[in-house]
Amino acid sequence: MEPNANTDNYEHLTLPDTDGTVDERIDDLVKTLLLQGEVPSSSPTMVLLGQYGHLGGLAATQMLARQAKFSAEDIVLDVCCYVGGPARYLAATTGCRVVGVDRDEKSIAIARRLTALAGCQDRVSFLVGDLYQVHQCPQRYTGIWSEGSLDNSLDWLPVLDAVLLPGGTLAITLCVRAAEDAPPHLPHSLDDVVRRLVEADYRIVHCEDLRVWEIEHAWKELLRELDAREDYYTRMCGADWVTEARERFHSEMAIWSTQAGCALIVARKPAG
Ligand SMILES: C[S@@+](CC[C@H](N)C(=O)[O-])C[C@H]1O[C@@H](n2cnc3c(N)ncnc32)[C@H](O)[C@@H]1O
16 A cells, blocks of 8 residues: 555646536546546546546435445545545545545546645545555554445455444445346346345445436436537547447447446444
8 A cells, every 4th residue: 555656746737717616627627637548547438427437426426425324433445436536525525534545546646636626635535555455554444435346256345344443334336247148247246245245244234226227317317418518528539439439328328227237235344
C-alpha cells in the first residue's frame, strides 16, 4: 500500500467553467480526462459514467448508501475506488471518513485532486494498492464499500473480512451469474454470494437483484444521456464515437438482461 502515488499530482486540474454544480463539473472533468487517455478505461460506458465508474452511476451509489446507513462515526474503506466519486459522496452525505484504495496510480492521483477541488480532503483520503493486499495495512474499518469492481470469484471475501471490525458493515455491488449460459468468469449467482456470506457468519441486512433496475435505469439512462447531450459528445468524441456508443449500449443491454446481473448486498459482520 502506497500513501503517495509516484505520478503527476494533477494540481494543474481545475473545474470547467460551466454553470453546473461542483459534482457535475467534476463529472465533466473526468470525462475529458478519460478521452485524453489519462485513466485506463476510456470505453463509452466509462466516459458517460464520469466519476461514478459503475453501472447506474450516482443513482446506484445512492441506492447502496441508503441500505448501508453509514454515519459520521464510521470509517469506511472504498475498495477499487477509481477516481473517488462514491467515496466523496459517502463523506459528503453521512460525514463518515473514507479511505479509497485502487491499484491504478493515475486514478488515485486524480481522485486526490478531485477531492481537493470538492473541498472534502479532510474526510476522504486514498491509497494506491491491490485489494488482495489491504489486510497488510494495520488500519481496520467499521465499513467496507465497493461498487461494480469485486470479481465474481469471491476470493476477496477473507481479505476484506480481515480488515472489517467486528459488527462492521460490508456494502457491495458486483456482477453475478444470471443464467446457465453466463460467461465462465461469472461462476457465482446472487444466492451463491449470500450463502458464502452466511457461512462466514455475516447477517444479511439487504440483498437485491438489480438486473431489471439496471436495464431501466442504468443502460437506458446512458442512452438518454447520450441523446440529451449529443452535441457535447459529438464535439468531444466525434459522430462515429456517438453512433458506436449507442450500438454498444443496446447490445450490452441485451446480454445483461439474459446472462449477467448485478447484485446489491449489505451484510453485517458478527459483533465478535
Ligand atoms: C469499474 S471501475 C469501478 C470504480 C469504482 N468502484 C466506482 O464505483 O467509481 C474498477 C476499478 O477497480 C480497480 N481495480 C481492479 N482490480 C483491482 C484490484 N485487484 N485491486 C485494486 N483495484 C482494482 C481498477 O483500477 C478500477 O479503477
